[in-house]
Amino acid sequence: MDVCDLIDTCPFFLQEMTYLPATQNLMMKNYCRGAYSACARYMVYLVLGVDGVPSDLYPNEHKKAQEIVSGS
Numbered sequence: 001m002d003v004c005d006l007i008d009t010c011p012f013f014l015q016e017m018t019y020l021p022a023t024q025n026l027m028m029k030n031y032c033r034g035a036y037s038a039c040a041r042y043m044v045y046l047v048l049g050v051d052g053v054p055s056d057l058y059p060n061e062h063k064k065a066q067e068i069v070s071g072s
Contacts, residue, residue, distance in 0.1 A: 004036035011055040012041060031059040040065035 004010075010032070017024035031039040039059040044052055047069045057064060 002034075002036065004032045004039065004042060006042070006045065006050075007032045009050075010041065011053075012057065012059070016056055027059055044068050 007013075007028070013024055013028060013032070017027065031042075036042050040061045041053050041057050041059055043062070043065045044054075044057065052068070054068070057068070
């Protein structure tokens with residue numbers, strides 16, 4: 001199984017989602033340990049690097065990720 005390179009350092013899961021462990025586990029299963037290339041955070045990371053990814057960007061916020069990448 002493929003695992004995202006950022007699984008151990010992603011601020012979203014280390015800070016933003018700690019208060020919702022069930023949701024955190026589900027999202028990590030679907031994105032970090034699954035289709036991480038479909039993760040909005042990963043998409044921004046590929047273009048802008050780690051520092052370009054907002055800590056509060058949800059993995060399923062694809063439209064917002066596109067806006068961030070395009071500079072809109």
